[in-house]
Amino acid sequence: MIHNPQLNKNGELTHLLTIEGLPAEIIRNVLDTAESFVSVAEREVKKVPLLRGKSVFNLFFEPSTRTRTTFEIAAKRLSADVLNLNIGASSTSKGETLLDTVDNLSAMHADMFVVRHSQSGAPFLIARHVKPGIHVVNAGDGRHAHPTQGLLDMYTIRHYKRDFSQLTVAIIGDVLHSRVARSQIHALTTLGVPEVRVVGPKTLLPTGVENMGVHVHHDMTQGLKGVDVVIMLRLQNERMNGALLPTAQEYFKCYGLTQEKLALAKPDAIVMHPGPMNRGVEIDSAVADGTQSVILPQVTFGIAVRMAVMSILAGN
Amino acid sequence: MKIQIKNGRLIDPANNIDAKQDVFIAAGKIVGIGEAPDGFTANRVIDAVDKVVCPGFIDLAARLREPGLEYKATLESEMSAAVAGGVTGLCCMPDTDPTLDEPGLVEMLRYRAKRINKSHVYPIGALTVGLGGQKLTEMAELTDAGCIAFSHADYPLTDTQVLSRALAYASTFGFSVWLRPQDAFLSKGGVAHDGEVATRMGLPAIPTSAETIAIATILELVRANGARVHFCRVSSAAGVQMIRVAKKEGLPVTCDVAIHHLHLCDRDLGYFDSHCNLLPPLRGLRDRDALREGLKDGAIDVLCSDHTPVDDDAKQVPFGEAEPGATGLELLLPLTLKWAAEMKISLPDALATITSKPADVLRLPAGRLSVGSNADVVVFDLTHGWQVNREILRSQGKNTPFLGLEMEGRVTHTLVSGQVVYE
């Protein structure tokens, strides 16, 4: 495949699979459109009729209540009909392949698939396979990408900080396994953030990550100095089992965000987290609930950003 | 049947021939080069004008999928593919179902192949029973049944004591052991080369050290046991260098590289193209370049197709779930020629990597067209352009990263033991 599978012949976005390779204008267009949807959420009738008559199918091969719920709310606020399919292990054990599942659902006149899968690249396979006119939104594939999360994180940063061109952003935690981190790095570099740092132990930072345009830090105190935006990544329990880390306690000691460590960043630095949080593992409750935390607004913005993505795709 | 192949450019690397010379065949053997033997009248004359005539290709790695994996491919289909690709002799891996660990299975395989009457099949026997990495196979019996070497295919052999003893035992009889160097633990769960590309793509990765650590371990055991080892499918620059040094030291080791790793690297995975899901993984640009150099300077002895037919269902899944492997028998020639043209290597030197040199690794009197040799001959058109597509491939495996691409170089005639088996 030579051409960018996300863009149609006219260079318009027809699928959202990854932020990597998206022109900055398309990213900014999503953020601008999302602003309009934020104001929709603040009035009494939170719906607009844009996707009325259209069917959005949430295809979640990897379970998730939070993300699926926000996509569902977003689609319904666009007046779309929503169908939730939690495929999980049961369907694959019946032997139906991923593409067969997609074909069957396409035959039921799906207009848009929102797909979450544990394998990196699965949404690309689906996007290659669906008929023109059906749109695919990647809700997270393996370690590869979570573009709507990356976009809502950019929306959040823009909301509080306005100008990307002056910022220092630190992404802290398990970058190796994080699709959110990869999407954030692509978005930040594309939007012109001059300094993007990743902070974590060597076992949790992927090979050659500096080639994505980031500075690598293993010392959190160095990594936090003078930072405008602190993004904490979730640490999953499994990491303690694979000889990547000893214990959650040691991780918190070295890489957990406390008030004390946060003080190393700029006084008006904001704290973000894609959720769900592991309090006491990567982030202290005092910080999570503190004045610099914008974790809850991220969730609100997430709905508006997803509405923006879906309405831009469905119109192309 | 007496055959004369006339007007062709005869290239026989082993005998240092690159000239316009006719070839004369009778009773399955080469009976004359350049000049017809006395009283020779051809029953058939093949006009090879503007074509190259050379020894039939010997492919050290082709999975035929029988016994047991017939839904992927059969002996019939794969042997057709082999001769269409000019491959007159091939080695097949023991990772069938059941594995080739019993003389009876090997005999049956050879019998089936003989009946089909196309390429010579040189089976590689399993090094341990069921490729389970515990119990040694009856290597002497298996050799009597026709095995030319022993291998562990892609199955892990993590117990170094077993590996050491297997090498020692093989060495007792002078048998060759073929090993693909990959540390089982370091490569666990990995599907791509550990580098910048896998990092961007979020793919679980196999570091280069998985190969180099395995090579180091095997070299140490070779030093200790004196076993002959052939390293299968080298994939990294560091790996090639280790083998280059080991050869200089005088260790009895050889190695091969697959056509895919000679031309592709991790960037070719593109947007998660599962046709590029291969074992070993496609590594970085510098690794690819080192492999191309290594085959040129002889650090790598042989080029092979690593032919692995995979059914469509096993490829049309997300990258990490796909079955690794690519079809290759029919691409061996054009990809050899492409490498030679790009690296400015002479045609005889290039063809040596798929004729005389694999024959030398097998310690067989094949891959050359001396008078008295078996008449395994290929005639091919150097410049014939063709597109790789599902219809043109005879193998049941249509899985190749080169689908849709244009190739140059096509076999026009293949002879095995003096019989035309493809044209």
Added chain:
Amino acid sequence: MNANTNLDAEALLAHLTDALYPAVSADTALVGIYTGGVWLAERLHAALSLTQPLGTLDVSFYRDDYDAIGLHAQPKPSDIPFDVEGRHIILVDDVLYTGRTIRAAMNELFDYGRPASIQLAALVDRGGRELPVYAQYVGTTLTLPPDQLLALEKDASGQLQLSVQPWQRRG
């Protein structure tokens, strides 16, 4: 008609202001439709000394040509900073043509609440209605062929101008 006509936007605005003056009260809410309608509404709001804050509407999410054209470039956030419920609202737009924009604007307003009444003030009514929409207050009426676009522009000093340009209607 050809480009940069003798249509004087400022004069038409003055005429519209006069027409609206007897119709407004302390409770009247003015809502401008982006972009020309908002410029006009800002000027009217000041000229009529209205006490209710100005509302602005971007009708992108309510247009009927979404399936054909998709989202128009950059929707701006709509802002209705007063309670729509039971309110007398005057919508302001620059050019009234097919009536589809006004239909979309009314649908959007109803998603904020149930107004007591909606009236429409347009700088120019160019005819060509495709829906039963009517402007109670109009600067002037004229006819233009469908291949011409009448557009309101604002120059650097804030002066409003009308211009006619050739146009290819999409969808």
